[in-house]
Each structure stands twice: as structure tokens, then as C-alpha cells.
Amino acid sequence: MNDILSVLIFFPLIAGILGLVVKEGSIRTYGISVAAVEFLLSLWMWFQFDPTDGGMQLVKRISVVPDFGISYYIGVDGISLFIVIMATLMTLIGIIALSVKEDIKNMILTLLFLEVAMVGVFVSLDAVIFYLFWEFSLVPMLYIIGAWGGEKRLYAAVKFFLYTFAGSLVMLVGMLYVAYAYHRMTGIWSFALTDWYTMLLPLSEQKWLFWAFFLGFAIKVPMFPFHTWLPYAHGQAPTVGSVILAAVLLKMGTYGFVRFSLPMFPDASVMYIIPVAILSLIMIVYTAMVAYAQKDMKQVVAYSSISHMGVIMLGIFAMNAEGISGSVFFMLSHGIVSGALFLLVGVIYDRRHTKMISDFGGLASVMPNYALIFGVMLMASVGLPLTMGFVGEYLSLAGFFKISPAMTAIGGTSIILGAVYMLSLYKRSFFGPVTHAANKTLTDLDAKELTALVPLVAIVIWLGVYPRPILGPIDTSVKALTVLMHEKAKTPEAKATIILSKSTKEAQ
Amino acid sequence: MLAPISVNLASLNFMTLSPMLIAIAGALGILIIDLIKKDLDKTLYVILTVLILFIDLGATLGLSLNDRGFFNLIVVDGVTILSEILILLASMLFVPLALTSKRFHEYSYPEYFALFLFMVAGFQFMVASDNLIMIFVGLETASLALYTLIALHNTAGSHEAAIKYFTMGALAAGFFVMGSAAIYAVTGSVELYDIARVLQERMDETGLMVTILGGAMMLIVAIGFKVSLFPFHTWTPDVYEGASSPTAGYMSIVPKVAMMVVAIRVLGMYIDLGIDTVRNVVIAMAVITMTLSNMMALVQDDVKRMLAYSSISHAGFVMAAIALDTTKANSSIFLYYTLFLFTNLGAFTLLWISRHKDKTHHVRYHHPYVKFSGMIHVEPVAAVIMAIFMLSLTGVPPFSLFWGKLYVISATVDAGYIWLAVILGLNSAVAAYYYLKLIVYMFLMPATDKTRTVYNNRSLALEIVIGIAVFATVTSIFYVQPLMRFVTALISASGY
Incomplete structure (x- = not known):
């Protein structure tokens, strides 16, 4: 199966369309089966992937609009491989844990369409196809938030859509300009990323193009000050919506920086390290503080999620292999950990129909298993060593240390502040006496919830202890990326900043 | 005494006129049928x-490219052929919409269809000439x-609409004639190629620029009225x-x-x-038009x-491309409107x-938003189709208008107007x-209880038209590739 990537993209699409036939009562099993097959297919992709090769693999290129250089061009490297697997995994987990009652058929089919867009974004190597999936992912999410959300769901859904849409249209102008620049230099129209990588853009053009792409990606991440849509979206979205949003959709933004901004505009990226880092630091510290002030459990997780995305941004703009590998790994761990935390909040919400911390207390004595899993995920979120969260956070910060130790120190407060708001959340909800009568009769996790959560716990601990199988391929591809950036960099500052690690130099 | 003019019939090149003649002959044929036998059904x-x-x-597809005929009044170039195809496609999709399940006044008159064909012929003349009078x-x-077709709908609103459109149209016509007169005063010709030649020679003469610009502005006003550009919208x-x-x-x-x-x-x-x-001026009008109309659209009920x-706002979007005047921009106009045709006609x-x-x-409106609330629960297929049209109009890929927007914005970038x-991008977001x-x-x-009865005017013909529109949109x-190649080939063959 050489076309495994195409199968990965189109299998959920066809399953989603054919799913219209399946009756409401059986749709849940249908959804789980399809998502499970998709997940297995993504593992098959991993099996076919050669971890020693840092370039694009399983590549397929079919011309769609040859006159304008648009082609159906897909492939994976170590950076995107695991994000794709995480996307299929989190969709599967989300569908297993689905607690929605009304219109469940529409929900499951929407999730399948969303999966198409998610897989598509991460394997596209053509800017227009990338943009196509990128924009299309908004539609199912709009529906999920808007149809199954909380009270202010319409506002949240529309805000989510418009914010991202506006940013990405500016990015589209940037993409069209890059294509035009490529045409100007070579006489050929092409939107293929690998072609764009070969092009050296003058610094003056890199500067504004960097910000055009930045706007599109930063809104998605979401970077301060464009983050205001996210708490609303999380606050109103149903559990599965929050899981997918936090685990996968936010990663599109950071992935975009790695895939587009760094290799295409290396000089501009180095030039703007400091402004981007300052925004990231504000994001880390400010949203961590806001998270501490929240009374709603879900909002705590939502703001903590923004704070951690700030660390990922720092890692990316470290411009060296440690930082970028670390942030790609952190994308995965953040996806799994924050996804699991949203699931856990959803569990308690299904039972009590409230997410307010003050409504709980002493849950550990009533729901021991729940408290245990919540505890593990919380530690991973804080970044405790031997959990998955530690590896990524440590590497990202270690990478940025080479740029600025002082800023890294501020970024490092993310771990301390994270511990503060997370532990205080845990203390107030799980420890102490059971203060509300309604909490005394709560049932612990049922089989369905355990099926969804236990694999995530296993992954968090496995990759915390032994991250090598995943970190290895990521590192290989990231090193190839830094070599490319180093070669392309024109300004002396950029050459000096994009440090090649020892092993990379030896390999050269 | 005037010398008799001898005209060689072959030099008239009647073939160039054939599309319009067919429409006119058809219209006359319909009137004759009505004269002979009354009470025929509208389906006929x-x-x-x-x-x-x-x-x-x-006949349009059979025209030979870059041909002239009929005392040089008719010009057949890429733009002519493309726009005639567009006009005819839209018309062919429009006419079957008369086959509704409910009876509507206007379709019981055969004259409606005759008038319609006369109108098509009129538009064809308009796009097939570079003579200002023609x-x-x-x-x-x-x-x-x-105007008459609008009024024939025969509601209080339609009469008002027809009179409003007539008044504005008359004003636009006035401006068009005055603009042409100003141009004639400077160049002594109403043929565009002639005008261009004379203007080229006389441009540097002192004091003449006022008249040239005055004529241009009056023509822009006339175009603005018909294309509905701010402030004539x-x-x-x-x-x-x-x-x-x-x-x-339609x-x-x-x-x-036609006006574009x-x-x-x-x-x-x-x-x-x-x-x-x-x-x-055109760029400014285009920008204000799309921004303002987007704002206005936000508050409609x-x-x-x-x-x-x-x-x-879509017209404003495309006018920006007209101002660029590159081959790519001109091609993008036709690509955009071809895709827009199916989506927009489908939505209507x-x-x-x-x-x-x-x-x-609603007391005033036929189609307030509330009417469509909860449609997904009652008419899921119709709701999904309408959503597809709306997403296409928004420019969400992979639906058709995305490619139009992509191409227009790309043409703008190429021309250096970042x-x-x-x-253009931000307006799409609004x-x-x-x-x-x-x-x-x-x-x-x-x-709501009333949602159930929304699709009351359903019929097979309408569903087929919608089916075609959905197919083209999805x-x-x-x-896109063959369409783009076709459009670009025709446009560049005529040197636009």
C-alpha cells in the first residue's frame, strides 16, 4: 500500500458519506469502527515509515490545476507523522467517550469529516491543498460547537470561525505572493512546498510575508493577543469538541510555523525571534495567572492549554534542533494530556452538570479511579519528570536557553505556575471532605470512560519514560529542517543563530 | 447630392450577428404561436x-474568433464569446424556474418569454460591440x-422595484450618452479603437484632459449604476x-x-x-463598494x-480585477462569474x-432568516445544499467560489497591489x-412549527436546476483547470 496517505485522507470521507445510510441506533458502533480502522491505518503508515530518513516519505503528487501549479501533493516526515497518528487516536478516543445524546448521528459523521480535514492538513505538501483542508476544518468544528455547545454556543462558534477565517485569508495572500515570487524566479507556477523551500526570498519580502503567515498561524495557536476566541470555544463546546480542538486543531498553528515560516523565511524568523518570544512569554505567564483565577474547571484547562502553547512557540523559535524537536514532541504530549483533561472534566460534567470547582470537593474519596487518572494527567500537564509532558517542555526550554537564558527563565515559570493552578484545582475538587450532598452518590468511571482514558495514561507514562521511538524520527526530520534553514539563511545573524547540533555537523 | 452607398453583402458578415438574430427570431416565433393558438400551457x-x-x-460557439462584421459594429473577440456563453448558460438555467408547482402570474403570458429573449439579444448586442452607440x-x-419582466411579477413590491430600477436605469442611460458625447467631442468617433487612436495623439494637448476625464467619469457613473457600485448601488x-x-x-x-x-x-x-x-477611481469605488455592502449585509433581516x-460586494470584488487590466485579471473575472453563476443562481x-x-x-419580508430556523431537522438535504451555497459564497474551499477568489486575489498580487x-481577503472574512x-x-x-411548510413551491424542474448548481459548486x-485554460486562451487570443 503505497497510497496509504490518500487512504488515510479519503477513508473517513467516504465512511462519513456512506454513514448517512446507517441507522441512528447503530451509528455509534459504526463511528468507533471507522475511527479504529483509521487509527490502525495510521499505525500502518508508521510501520511503513523509514525513521532514518529525514525527508518527505510516502509522497504522492498528482497535478490538479497544472496551469496554476496546484497539485494534490502529500507526504509525511517525522514532524507530521506522529501528529497524524495523534489526530486519528484522539478522534477514536473522542468517539468512544462520546456522551452526547441528541443527534448523535450528525455528531459522529461531523467528527469523521473533521478527521478528513485534520489528516489532510498535516500531510499536505501543496500550499493550496493545505489551505483547503485548513479552511475546511472550520466547518465541522463550527457545527460541533454551535449545535451541541452550552448556552452561548452560537456566539462562541461564530467567533471561532471568523477569527480563524480572517487570519487565514491574510495568510492566503501571503501564499499567493510566494507562488508569484516563485513564478517570477523560475517561470513556473507552483504551490508545492518542496519547490518553495528551494527559493531564496529577499529579506524585504520575507519580512512582510513572515507576518502575513504569522497572522494565520498565530490566531490558530492561539498567540496572545489573538487568544480570546479560545476560552469561549472551550467554554461552550461539548467535551468531544474541546478534546479535538485542544489536541489537534491548535497544533495546526504551531505545525504551520514549523512547516512554512521557518524553512521559507529563515532570515525573517531569526530577526523576529525576540518579538515572537515576548508574545509567547506574555502568553505563558499571563494565561497561567488567568487560569489560576478561574472558577470553572474547564476554563482552567483551557487557559493552561494556551499557556503551554506558549512554551511550544518558544521551542519553535529556538531555531535549533533541541528546541524544535522538543516543541514537536510537546505538541503531541500537549495534545494527549489536554485532550485527556478535557475528557475528565467532561466525565464529571456528565454526572453533575456543573463544572464549577466550588461545587466539588473530596471527589477522591468518592471516585478513586477518576481521581487517580486525573492526578496522572495533571502531573503530566505540569511537566513532572517521567511523564510525557516533561520531555517536551524541558527540550523546548533547553533549546531556547541558547537564544536567551533570561527569557527561558521567565518561560520556565510555566512549570511553577502550572503547578500552582493545577494543584490548587486538584486540592479544591478532590481533597478534603465531601461538602456537597450530591457528590456523595457519584459513581466512579464506567467501562466506556476507562476504555477511553486508560490508553492515554499508558501513552503518557510510556513516552515519559522512553520517548526515543517517537523523538528519534522527529529529531531526524528536524535536523534536516535546520540544515535547510542554515543553508538558506543569508544574514550573518541568522547563520549564527540557526545552530546545527554536533551530530548534524558530523553527518554533513 | 449624396453618392449612393453600395454595400457588399459578404462584407456584412452576417454570421457575426447570428446569435442575436436567433434570439430575436425565436421571440417573434413565440409571439406568432401565441397569435395563432391561445391557451397554450407555459411548459411549451x-x-x-x-x-x-x-x-x-x-451559434455562439460557432463564431470565429477575432472577427468583425455588420459595418464594423459587431466585434467577435474572446470577451464577446465568453460573456455570451455566460449569458446563455445563466438564461438556460433561469427559464426552467418558471415551472413552479404554484401558479405565478407572469408565466401565464407568452409575452414574458418573448420579452426575455429580446432581453438576451440586447445583452448579446451589448457585449458584442465596441461601438458606443451600439x-x-x-x-x-x-x-x-x-424592467417589464420585474413588473410582471405583479405584486406591490415588484411594481415599486420596476419603477425604481427604471428611474435609475434611465439616469444611467443619460450618463452613458453624455459620456459618449464628450468622447465624441474630443475624438470625433464612437468606435473604441478609433477613440483610443485619437486620444493617444491628443492626450498631451493642454486643457483637453478635463474633457477626457469628464467623459470617462460619466461612463464610470453609468457602469456604476448597472454593476451597482457605490455610490450608485x-x-x-x-x-x-x-x-x-x-x-x-438573474x-x-x-x-x-454584460456591463462588466x-x-x-x-x-x-x-x-x-x-x-x-x-x-x-475604479479601485477606490471597488474597495468602498465591497466594504460598505458587506457592512450593510451584516444588518439585514x-x-x-x-x-x-x-x-x-461580489461585483466590487470583481471590479478590482477590472482596474488591474492584465490578462490574468481579465481571465479571473470570467472564471469568477462562471463559478458565481451556478452558486448564486442555486441560492436564489x-x-x-x-x-x-x-x-x-414576517410583515414585510418573504424570506426572513427566522423562516429557515431549524431546517436541518425538517429538510436536511435542502439545508445542506443551502449551506454548501453559502460556504461557496464565503470562499471556503473546496467549493467553487474559492477558486474564483483565489484567482482574483492572485491576479491582484501579481499586478503588485498587495x-x-x-x-479583498479581509472583506471575504467580513x-x-x-x-x-x-x-x-x-x-x-x-x-418552529412553520418550518415544515417552507418548501412549498417545489417542483421537479426546480430541483433539477438546483441539482446542476450543486454539482457545479461541489x-x-x-x-477549474480546463475552465481556466479555456478562459485564458480566449482572453489572451484577443489581446486583453
């Missing part, structure tokens, strides 16, 4: 009209027929609201395409001559009025299906809000 006339348009399309004659033939929402939905949908495409062709010819000439004021403002047809005799949901490209509003009502609001990714 609908199908006859479609057949005549079909022959017309065949363009004017085509414009007026088409417009007078269109005010009639549009009211006229669309009063006209029947198919007519409104008006959002065909008259605008005139704009490409006339304004393109000024821009080629290096008169930058004209270009700047009626879907049809929203679509009216949306079509103004869905409104047409939901038409009731009485205003069931700021304009950013404005527009997303009001298209989403309808999707929100259809998918995310609870259904599968665009597969035909």
Missing part, C-alpha cells in the same frame, strides 16, 4: 425558450425588457426584494456581466492609455436582501422554492459573518 413556452437558447449557444442600443433593449436591495427570486438571481449575474464587459472594453482603453485617474448586498432558486403567496414569517489583495448567519439559523436554531476542483 419554457421548453421552446430553452431550445432557442440552446441553438443560440451553438452598446447603448443593446443596453436599452435589454434594460427595457428587464442604492437601488439594488429594494429591486431584488421586489422582484421574484429567480429574476433577482439580475445579480447577467446584466452585471463594457467596463473591460471602455475602462481598459483608458487604463491602457496610461490615464491613472480612471484606474484609481431578510435573506434576499442579504444576497442582494452580497452580490454588490432555493429561495424561490420556499416562496409562499403570503408572507408567513494592499488591495489584503483588503462576508463570512452574514453567510454563516443563515447556516446558524438552519443548523443551530430550533425548528465538483469545481475537477473542472
